[in-house]
Every structure is written in C-alpha cells, then in structure tokens.
Amino acid sequence: MTDKPEKKSRQQVYTLLIEVGRKDGDGLPKGATGAALMVYASGVDEAEAVRETVAILKQADMAPLDVTGYGTLQERLEQGHDISDEEKELMQRALDENSVVVAQMTPFFEDQKPAGKGRPN
Template identity: 65%
Template sequence: MTETEKPKRPQQVYTLLVQVGRKPGDGLPKGATGAGILCYATGVDEEEAVRETVALLRAADLAPLDVTGYGTLEDRLAEGHEVPEEERKLMARALAENAVIVAEMTPFLEDEG
C-alpha cells in the first residue's frame, strides 16, 4: 500500500428515520402532510449512509426534511434496543447489496377535525 492509499474502511449498516415533506409526484396519499421513512443504509460512516439515503429519496421524487440516525446494530443493542430478526435480515440484505433498504413508510395525515 502506498502512502496515498487509505486503508479501506468496512461498510456498516445504519438505521435511519427520514422525515419527508410533500412534493408533486411524491406518491404519498391524498391528505398526507409528509411521511416518516425507516431505512437501513450502508456506509463507511453514518454521514455517508445519510448522504446516500437522501440522494436515493430525492431521486424517488421525495422531499427529505430531516434524518435521525440510530447507529449500527451494535450501537442499538448497546443502548438496549430490541432488534427483531426481521429487522436484522433487512440490515443483512442492505450490507450484502451495499444498498439503502426502505423498511417502512408511515404517511403523516392531516386531522379531519
């Protein structure tokens, strides 16, 4: 390895919760003010995972407003989170495919008052 080469850092999977707003053509249901999207994204660090996720959601005509990172599986377990097998499988798939996996999308609906 030469001095200019950096050691390759391993990809990890991060759990991200992205809030999106409305945008024409976003595919959200009528009456929704936005949505919360749970994603598992790979990156050498959480910042890279966030950048990749935001880019993917923008390419899908969504309008990301805010991203909350919950760390890697190890981070979540250390904080006492229960991580069901289904989530672990999605995380493993994200790592194997070096991808962003959208696990769940919850529209925020206006109150009909």
C-alpha cells in the same frame, strides 16, 4: 512486497429515520402531509449513509426534511434496543447489496377539521 493494503474502512449498516414532506410524484397517499421512513442504509460511516439515502430519496421525487440516526446494529444492541430477526435480515440485505432498504413508511395526516371553526376564542 506483495501484501494487500489493509482496508481503511468497512461498510456498515445504519438505522435512519427520515422525515419527508410532500412533492409532486412522491407516491404518498392522498391527503398525507408527509411521512416518516425507517431506513437501513449502508456506508463507511453514518454521514455517508445519510448522504446516499437523501440522494436516493430525492431521485425518487421525495422531499427529505430531517434525518435522525440511530447507529449500527451493534450500537443499537448496546443501547438496549429490541431488534427483530426481520430487522436484522433487512439490515443484512442493505449490507450485502450496498444499498438503502426502506423498512417502514408511516404517512402523516393533519386533522381534517376546517381551521378556525369550533375553536373557543
């Protein structure tokens, strides 16, 4: 029999929010204490997408601290998320290239006031 075996799984794109801390060479702005990265990552399941994304971020000298998954495009639409055409294009790119696409980076900054000054006891 020459039938092709059915594929067990199919790549999908998952929306992930990754919180990163500071590490030498991470490329974050001076004074930032970390950042949040909105990422579209391909994988056969969300766990694989997370593993691949964390590995890539570590290779880029970033320090991943926490990952929150928001699911696939279909799951997000079912939850009522408003997803722009630009987001859909980035998701498609991640799928086409079997890659991780960083859609947005938001650095975190702490309050610049010296600790302990001006606070009531």
